[in-house]
Amino acid sequence: MTTKSRKKIYEGKAKILYEGPEPGTLVQYFKDDATAFNAQKKAVLDGKGVINNRISEFVMTKLNNIGVQNHFIKRLNLREQLIREVEIIPLEVVCRNVVAGSMAKRFGLPEGQQLPRSIIEFYYKNDALEDPMVTEEHVTAFNWANTQEIDEILAMTLRVNDFLSGMFAAVGITLVDFKIEYGRLFEGEFSRVILADEISPDSCRLWDAQTGDKLDKDRFRRDLGNVIESYAEVAKRLGIMGDMPKVIEGGITS
Numbered sequence: 001m002t003t004k005s006r007k008k009i010y011e012g013k014a015k016i017l018y019e020g021p022e023p024g025t026l027v028q029y030f031k032d033d034a035t036a037f038n039a040q041k042k043a044v045l046d047g048k049g050v051i052n053n054r055i056s057e058f059v060m061t062k063l064n065n066i067g068v069q070n071h072f073i074k075r076l077n078l079r080e081q082l083i084r085e086v087e088i089i090p091l092e093v094v095c096r097n098v099v100a101g102s103m104a105k106r107f108g109l110p111e112g113q114q115l116p117r118s119i120i121e122f123y124y125k126n127d128a129l130e131d132p133m134v135t136e137e138h139v140t141a142f143n144w145a146n147t148q149e150i151d152e153i154l155a156m157t158l159r160v161n162d163f164l165s166g167m168f169a170a171v172g173i174t175l176v177d178f179k180i181e182y183g184r185l186f187e188g189e190f191s192r193v194i195l196a197d198e199i200s201p202d203s204c205r206l207w208d209a210q211t212g213d214k215l216d217k218d219r220f221r222r223d224l225g226n227v228i229e230s231y232a233e234v235a236k237r238l239g240i241m242g243d244m245p246k247v248i249e250g251g252i253t254s
């Protein structure tokens, strides 16, 4: 199926979803586009989509292996992966281990302060409202998810955090925080919640454990330079750079 002939289901800031080859499947295409501050800041970062597709494949596969069900089926090519179609729950679920970003700003805390325990926050996914933070009360009152689904989301998010924190620590990276999304997979009249979207340096804060260097999207948000080189460094440490073609000068080599 070529990109031209297939039906586009949805286009977001960093990804496009196309109709998949079988009912219940979609093709998730990773763009090179980077946006920040609710798309007020935009750029095209050559090779970002390729790296994020590969990192997300790696992470989702590992999570599947430990029983965290997710939408990933298989990677199709450099920029595309086959995924299960789910009904997206309109929440950005953020899990934090270390104070950074909006938490530092909201509470006037220094970035880098270790949290006494991991904290999970919910944000309502709505660009026009700039993704406001919400409580479980809002989530149930507005029927974005029911209490059982919230419990599943909280338990899965903590498992993802434990696993990813260990995985990144083993390669000298601190998982500061991350954002994930969930969706409902329907089986007849029943549905269950599974992990969806992507897990990549676009959606995680990843700091070098020794130097504190940022290896994530904050390099773009804060104009720190070497954005792609840092994403490539994450892939290199995870041992998956070898699978990728040369897409950036001096960065990705096949």
Ligand code: 5GP
Pocket: 092, 094, 100, 101, 102, 103, 177, 178, 179, 202, 203, 204, 205, 217
């Ligand atoms: P913060 O709330 O501090 O801005 O973000 C917390 C974490 O969630 C960071 O790792 C950040 O990258 C991620 N995050 C929050 N909102 C978004 C979003 O709209 N898109 C992406 N890709 N990541 C987000």
